Amino acid sequence: MAALINVPAKAKRGDIIEIRTLTSHIMETGFRHTADGALVPRDIITSFTCRYNGTEVFRADLFPAIAANPYLSFFTVAKESGKFEFEWIGDNGYSSSASASITVE
Amino acid sequence: MNTPVTRRNAIIGITAATTLTVPSILRAQSTGRVVVVGGGFGGAACARALKRAQENLQVILIEPNAVFTSCPFSNEVIAGLRDIKAQQFGYDALGAEGVTVISQAVTTIEPQQRSVLTADGVALPYDRLVLSPGIDFHFEALPGYDDAASDKMPHAWKAGAQTLLLRRQLEAMEDGGTVAIAIPANPSRCPPAPYERASLIAHYLKTTKPRSKVLILDAKDSFSQQRLFEKAWKELYGDMIERIALSQGGRVTSVDPSTRTIVTEFGNYNPDVANVIPPQRAGRIAGIAGATDATGWCPIDPVTFESKLVQNIHVIGDACLGGGIPKSASAASAQGKACAAAIVNLLAGRAPEAPRLTGVCYNIAAPGYGFSLAGNYQPKGDIFAEVEGGSTSPVDAPRELRAREATEAERWFQTITADTFG
Numbered sequence: 001m002a003a004l005i006n007v008p009a010k011a012k013r014g015d016i017i018e019i020r021t022l023t024s025h026i027m028e029t030g031f032r033h034t035a036d037g038a039l040v041p042r043d044i045i046t047s048f049t050c051r052y053n054g055t056e057v058f059r060a061d062l063f064p065a066i067a068a069n070p071y072l073s074f075f076t077v078a079k080e081s082g083k084f085e086f087e088w089i090g091d092n093g094y095s096s097s098a099s100a101s102i103t104v105e
Numbered sequence: 106m107n108t109p110v111t112r113r114n115a116i117i118g119i120t121a122a123t124t125l126t127v128p129s130i131l132r133a134q135s136t137g138r139v140v141v142v143g144g145g146f147g148g149a150a151c152a153r154a155l156k157r158a159q160e161n162l163q164v165i166l167i168e169p170n171a172v173f174t175s176c177p178f179s180n181e182v183i184a185g186l187r188d189i190k191a192q193q194f195g196y197d198a199l200g201a202e203g204v205t206v207i208s209q210a211v212t213t214i215e216p217q218q219r220s221v222l223t224a225d226g227v228a229l230p231y232d233r234l235v236l237s238p239g240i241d242f243h244f245e246a247l248p249g250y251d252d253a254a255s256d257k258m259p260h261a262w263k264a265g266a267q268t269l270l271l272r273r274q275l276e277a278m279e280d281g282g283t284v285a286i287a288i289p290a291n292p293s294r295c296p297p298a299p300y301e302r303a304s305l306i307a308h309y310l311k312t313t314k315p316r317s318k319v320l321i322l323d324a325k326d327s328f329s330q331q332r333l334f335e336k337a338w339k340e341l342y343g344d345m346i347e348r349i350a351l352s353q354g355g356r357v358t359s360v361d362p363s364t365r366t367i368v369t370e371f372g373n374y375n376p377d378v379a380n381v382i383p384p385q386r387a388g389r390i391a392g393i394a395g396a397t398d399a400t401g402w403c404p405i406d407p408v409t410f411e412s413k414l415v416q417n418i419h420v421i422g423d424a425c426l427g428g429g430i431p432k433s434a435s436a437a438s439a440q441g442k443a444c445a446a447a448i449v450n451l452l453a454g455r456a457p458e459a460p461r462l463t464g465v466c467y468n469i470a471a472p473g474y475g476f477s478l479a480g481n482y483q484p485k486g487d488i489f490a491e492v493e494g495g496s497t498s499p500v501d502a503p504r505e506l507r508a509r510e511a512t513e514a515e516r517w518f519q520t521i522t523a524d525t526f527g
Contacts, residue, residue, distance in 0.1 A: 004354045004371040020370055022354055069352035071370075 005086065007100040011078035019050065019058075022071040023088055023096060029064040045070060045090035053082040062090075078104045136161045137452040140221050140231040142211050142390055144168030144196060146175075147422030147437030148237030149525045152204045154445035162449070165229060166199060167221065169210040173526065174264040177434045178518050180298065182268050183261060183275065184305035186472060192264060194526035214394040216415045233448050235410075236396060236403075237422045237441065238388025239263075240294045240432075243401060246384040247360065254362040258379040261302075262294060274378045275306065280314035282377030285367055287357040289384040290324040292402065294423050294432050297329040297468055297478070299382060304334065304470040307342040320376060321348040322369055324356040329431070330468060330478055332500045337470035357381070387424035394418055402426045407484035409457050410444040419444050428488030429480070436464040436482075438521055459484050461492075467514035474504070475511030 006020040023045070030042025042064065050058040057076045081104045088096045136159065141152045144166055152166040173194045181187035196206045209223035214234070221229045242260065244251050250258070261271040275284065284306055288299040303319050310317040327350075328334075338346045349355035354371030360381055367374045367381065386392075386401030396403045396412040403420040404413040410425065412418045421444050422437035430436045443460035450457045465479045476498035482489040498510060 006371050022352070022371065024352065071352075 002096060003086065003088070003098040005084075005098050005100045007084055007102055008078075009101075010103045010105065013078060013080075013104050015078045016075050017078050017102075018073060018075055019084065020071070020073045021048070021050075021086055021098075022069060023098075024069050025088070025090065025094075027062075027064070027066055027068045027070065031064065043091050043094075045088050045094065047089045048072060049087045049089075050074070050076075051085045051087075052076060053080065078102065080104050136163075137232045138163040138165070138230065139233045139235065139448060139452075140165045140167065140229055141235040141237065142167050142221065143237035143239060143388065143422070144170070144173055144206070145237060145239055145422065145437065146434040146521065146525055147239075147441040148235065149173070149196070149199060149441070150438040151235050151237065151421060151441030151445045153199055153202065153525070154442045155448065156199075156203050158445060158449045160203070162452070163205070164203070165205045165207060165231075166196065167207045167209055167211055167223060167229070168196065169208065169224075171195065171208055174268070175434070175518075175522065176262075176264045176295065176298070177521075179261070179264040179268045180302045180305045181469065182264075183272050183302065184309040185272065185276075186305070186308075189265075189269060192268075194522055196526070198527055211390050211393070214390070214418075216394065216418060219417060231417070232452060233417055233419065234394075235419045235421060235441075235444060235448070236388075236391050236394060236424065237420075237437065238390040238424050240385040240423045241388050243384040243386045247357065247381075249360040249362065249368075250381060250383050254360060254381075257362040257365060258360060258367075258381040260382050261380060262382050262385075271378070271380055275309060278314065278317065278377045281316040282314070283318050283320050284310070284378040284380065285320045285322060285374055285376035287360075287367055287379070287381045288321060288323045288325065289382055290351075290356075292426075292432065293382070293385045295434075295466075296431055297334075297466060300328060300330075300334045301468045301470070302380070303346055303348075304337060304341070304468075307338070307345050308471045311342060311345060317345075319346045320374065321346065322355045322357050322367060322374065323348060323350050326351045329466075330476065330497060333476045333498060334468070334470065336500055337474060337476075341471050341474065385423075387420070391420060391424045396420050397424075398426075400426070407487070407489045408459050409447040409451065410440060411447075419448065426488070428482070428485075429491040430462065430464055430482045430489045431466065431480075433464055433466050434521060435466060435517075436462065438525060439463060462489070465517065467510065467517055469511055469514060470507075473511050474507045475514045476502075476507060477510055477514070 003023040028043040032040045045062045048060045058074045086098045141148045156164045175192045213222040259267045259271040261267040359368045403425045405425045410419040421440040423432040439462040447457035462482045467477045469475045478497045480495035
C-alpha cells in the first residue's frame with residue numbers, strides 16, 4: 001500500500017467536497033532508543049501538498065508527534081473537472097505522490 | 106448523553122445532602138434493600154452474592170428477559186458448532202435462594218427518591234441500586250445503522266435472535282461468497298471476540314464453502330492477543346481471512362442496508378454477509394440514571410463501584426469505566442461479587458475493602474484450538490489497573506496445549522454459568 005485517496009468521483013460546481021488521504025509511513029520520531037542505547041534516527045514525512053489542476057489548495061507541515069501512517073482529511077470547493085495531485089515529502093529524501101480525478105457538472 | 110457533567114454533579118450534590126437524613130428513618134426498620142437492574146453475568150452474580158452474604162437483606166433483580174442468552178460461546182452457535190439452548194439460562198435458582206426476580210423493563214430511576222420505576226408502573230425503593238445494563242449501540246456514531254438495519258446486517262453482539270440471524274445468513278450464502286465483519290474501536294464489549302468470530306466463521310466456511318472468504322474491516326490497528334490470532338489464522342485458514350486495519354483504511358464510516366454496502370474511509374464493500382458490530386456505550390438504563398459521562402460510559406469508584414455522578418448507585422460490568430479491565434463476562438462476574446461485598450459493608454456502616462479482581466478470557470480459533478488471557482486488577486487511584494500475575498498463552502506452543510485450552514474454555518463456561526445461574 002502506497003497511499004489511499006478518497007476524492008468524490010463527481011460533484012456539482014460550487015460543492016464543498018471532502019478529500020481524505022492516508023499514506024503508509026513509520027513516522028519515526030528520532031527520540032527513541034534501541035535496546036542497546038543507540039538513538040533511532042528521525043524518519044518522518046515533513047510536508048504534504050494537494051494541488052487542484054496545478055493550483056495548491058491545501059498544505060500541511062508534519063512533525064514528530066504525528067503518528068505513523070498519517071491520515072489527513074480536508075475540504076475544498078469543486079470548481080472544475082480535472083485532477084488532484086498529492087505529494088508527500090520527508091526525511092532521507094523521501095518523496096511519494098498520487099492523484100485522483102473529479103468530474104464537476 | 107452530552108449533558109455537562111459539572112452541572113449534573115452540582116445537582117446531585119445538593120439532593121444527596123437532603124436524602125442522607127430522610128430515608129435513614131425508613132432504613133432503620135430493615136437491614137436494607139438492594140435493587141439490581143440487569144440479569145447478565147454481572148447483575149446475576151451480584152444479586153446472588155448479596156443474598157448469600159446477608160440472608161436478611163432484601164435483594165430484587167429486575168430483568169425484562171425471562172431467559173438469559175450468553176454471549177460467551179455464542180460465536181460457536183454462529184459457526185454451527187453449538188446449539189443456542191446451551192447458551193440459555195433462567196433465574197429459577199436465584200429465586201429459590203431468596204432473590205426476588207422481577208420480569209420487567211425499567212423505565213425511570215429517581216436517584217433523589219431512591220426509587221426505580223418499572224414498565225408496569227411499580228415503584229421500587231432502594232437503599233443501594235446496582236446497575237448492570239451491559240451495552241447499547243451508539244447508532245449516531247455509525248450513519249445508516251439502526252435496529253432496522255440490524256435485520257439485514259446483523260451485529261450479533263447481543264446474543265439471541267441476532268446470533269441465529271447471522272447463522273442463517275451464513276447458511277444461506279453460496280460457496281465463493283464474502284463475509285465481512287466490521288469491528289469498532291475500543292472501548293467495546295469483549296475486545297478479542299470479533300477475531301474469535303472471524304476464526305470460527307472461517308472454520309465453518311473452510312469445512313462447507315471453501316472458496317469463500319472472511320473480510321475484517323477494523324477501526325483498530327492492533328488488538329488483544331493479536332499474535333495468537335494471526336498465527337492461528339495462518340495455521341488453520343491460510344489466506345481465507347483478510348484484515349484491513351485502521352491505518353489501511355479499515356474504519357467503517359457508514360452503512361447502507363438497502364444495498365448491503367459497508368463504507369470505509371477509503372472504499373465501499375458489498376459483501377454477501379455483513380456482520381456489522383457498531384460502536385457501543387453503556388446500556389440505556391445507565392443514561393436514564395444519569396450515571397454516564399460524555400464518553401457514554403459510567404465512571405465509578407473502583408473500590409465500591411459506586412457511580413462518581415450519582416450517589417447510592419453502583420455500576421458494574423460492561424457499562425462501567427473499568428480502567429484496565431476488559432469488558433468481559435468474567436470481569437463482570439468478578440465485579441458483581443466485589444460490588445456485593447462493598448454494599449454489604451456500606452449498609453453495615455463498615456469501610457469497604459479494596460477488591461482484587463481476576464479476569465480471564467478464552468478464545469477458540471477452531472474446535473480443539475484455544476488460547477487465553479488472564480489478568481489481575483486492583484484499584485489504583487481513580488481506576489482499576491492491571492497488576493502482576495497475569496498471563497497470556499505462548500505464541501509458539503504445541504497443538505496439545507491449544508487442545509487443552511479449548512477444553513479448559515468449555516470448563517470455564519460451565520463453571521461461570523453454574524456459579525451465576527445454576
